Amino acid sequence: MTFADLAVTFVMGTAFGLALAAPPGPMNAIIAEEAVLRGWHAGARAGLGAATADVLFFILAFVGVAALIESAPRLQTAMVGGGGLLMCYFAIGAARNARAMFRPTSGDEPTIEAGNGYYKALVLALSNPFQVLFWLTVGVGLLRPGRLDVLAPIPVLGDTLTGTLVVTTGSPAILGGFFAGIFGWVLAFPALLAVAERRVETFGPVVAVGSAVVLGGFGIVFLADALTTVLAWT
Numbered sequence: 001m002t003f004a005d006l007a008v009t010f011v012m013g014t015a016f017g018l019a020l021a022a023p024p025g026p027m028n029a030i031i032a033e034e035a036v037l038r039g040w041h042a043g044a045r046a047g048l049g050a051a052t053a054d055v056l057f058f059i060l061a062f063v064g065v066a067a068l069i070e071s072a073p074r075l076q077t078a079m080v081g082g083g084g085l086l087m088c089y090f091a092i093g094a095a096r097n098a099r100a101m102f103r104p105t106s107g108d109e110p111t112i113e114a115g116n117g118y119y120k121a122l123v124l125a126l127s128n129p130f131q132v133l134f135w136l137t138v139g140v141g142l143l144r145p146g147r148l149d150v151l152a153p154i155p156v157l158g159d160t161l162t163g164t165l166v167v168t169t170g171s172p173a174i175l176g177g178f179f180a181g182i183f184g185w186v187l188a189f190p191a192l193l194a195v196a197e198r199r200v201e202t203f204g205p206v207v208a209v210g211s212a213v214v215l216g217g218f219g220i221v222f223l224a225d226a227l228t229t230v231l232a233w234t
Helices: 003-021 026-038 040-063 065-070 073-102 117-126 129-136 138-143 172-199 203-233
Strands: 146-149 166-169
Touching: 003 040, 003 138, 003 166, 003 172, 026 040, 026 073, 026 117, 026 172, 026 203, 040 065, 040 117, 040 129, 040 138, 040 172, 073 117, 073 129, 073 203, 129 138, 138 166, 138 172, 166 172
Parallel strands: none
Antiparallel strands: 146 166
16 A cells, blocks of 8 residues: 555545544534533543444454344344433433523522533443444444445546545554544544633533433434334334
8 A cells, every 4th residue: 555545545534533423413412511511621521432432333343243233133223222211311411401501590600410421421322323333334344454436436427536536444544544533523522612612601501402402302213213113023
């Protein structure tokens, strides 16, 4: 592999990591809540909890456990239902914190529930169907040695772009870039939120409300999905 190929593969790995970590969802809701309520360090710890889950998923995928989970639909359904319950539970805590921030008592500082963001994010990430699905599909593909022509599948233009951007899967470069993207996001995202919270007085309560809504919404969707699947078995 030439240096140019190595660099391209690392950058694409970073893009894959950001694609997993950056989209709005339950994990970023937890990170956001911790960052605006307790500061950058708390948000970063929550992010590292989520990233730890990805490291564990990587190890499981590497040793072949991901294939076992993929072949066990009932286990997948149980993980979806358990993740939904956890999201609803954490949504209640986020709503309580948001209410405390909007309604401080007797002119004192609002009473915010004690945070344990690292373990909260870790447990939630381990049961997050999105992350599980990623490692059952894209994650396994990243580990499998081969070459991926990134631009070839693009409609209409794919034939002319074939061979323009090719990355080597299963290589240390793509895996290093992947985790660089994840860890970069979980450290930078809470820092930006903490800065915004210090500059805008109402930013913290609004983010806390948003976190409660996101967690509750995803929790209900996952619970409904698990219930629908169980009913289909009967």
